[in-house]
Amino acid sequence: MALAPRSPRASLTEMTELVLPQHSNVLGTAFGGTVLAWIDVAGAICAQRHSGFVSVTAAIDEVNFVAPIRIGDVVILSARVNAAFRTSVEVAVTVQVEDRATAHRRSCVEAFMTFVAVDGAGKPAEVPALLAETPEDERRAREAAERRAARLAKRR
Numbered sequence: 001m002a003l004a005p006r007s008p009r010a011s012l013t014e015m016t017e018l019v020l021p022q023h024s025n026v027l028g029t030a031f032g033g034t035v036l037a038w039i040d041v042a043g044a045i046c047a048q049r050h051s052g053f054v055s056v057t058a059a060i061d062e063v064n065f066v067a068p069i070r071i072g073d074v075v076i077l078s079a080r081v082n083a084a085f086r087t088s089v090e091v092a093v094t095v096q097v098e099d100r101a102t103a104h105r106r107s108c109v110e111a112f113m114t115f116v117a118v119d120g121a122g123k124p125a126e127v128p129a130l131l132a133e134t135p136e137d138e139r140r141a142r143e144a145a146e147r148r149a150a151r152l153a154k155r156r
């Protein structure tokens with residue numbers, strides 16, 4: 001039986017972290033591996049909210065660290081499902097730093113990730129279709145399908 005489609009809104013995930021000394025490199029900025037781990041957790045929660053299954057990371061596309069994140073910064077990770085395929089979803093995760101005084105958020109990182117839903121036996125499981133509610137949802141799904149085609153071509 002096909003699962004009922006779900007909107008990207010239903011699985012939106014936001015995670016907040018405070019950058020402490022143990023998260024930093026020798027320059028006092030956030031260690032990239034720590035930020036990647038946070039991205040992976042936010043993405044996985046979002047994917048699981050969409051599918052209802054445990055979701056494993058199959059691929060992380062190019063990740064660009066466009067601005068440094070410093071000790072003491074409040075970091076906000078936002079994850080949303082861009083597209084749902086058969087057993088996989090593409091999730092976009094953005095990382096922003098929140099200004100303490102103004103609450104203005106400055107973007108530092110964006111990543112596209114593929115998560116695969118797995119059943120109790122560890123086999124890929126079908127995920128609900130994505131229900132686009134807005135033109136932006138439709139645009140994101142279109143662009144994600146193009147990225148998936150390129151991703152799978154590279155994998156082959």
Ligand SMILES: CC(C)(COP(=O)(O)OP(=O)(O)OC[C@H]1O[C@@H](n2cnc3c(N)ncnc32)[C@H](O)[C@@H]1OP(=O)(O)O)[C@@H](O)C(=O)NCCC(=O)NCCS
Nearest residue numbers: 056057058059085086087088089114116118124151152155
């Ligand atoms: C991800 C995994 C479950 C896929 O298993 P598989 O036997 O290759 O399954 P399939 O070939 O049926 O592919 C299942 C889905 O995964 C997608 N997929 C698999 N590898 C992929 C990759 N490298 N990039 C993007 N999508 C991928 C397939 O396109 C397919 O998606 P679809 O059903 O939506 O079309 C398996 O490779 C795995 O367990 N990998 C390790 C995951 C892990 O441990 N992650 C933590 C990282 S440390």
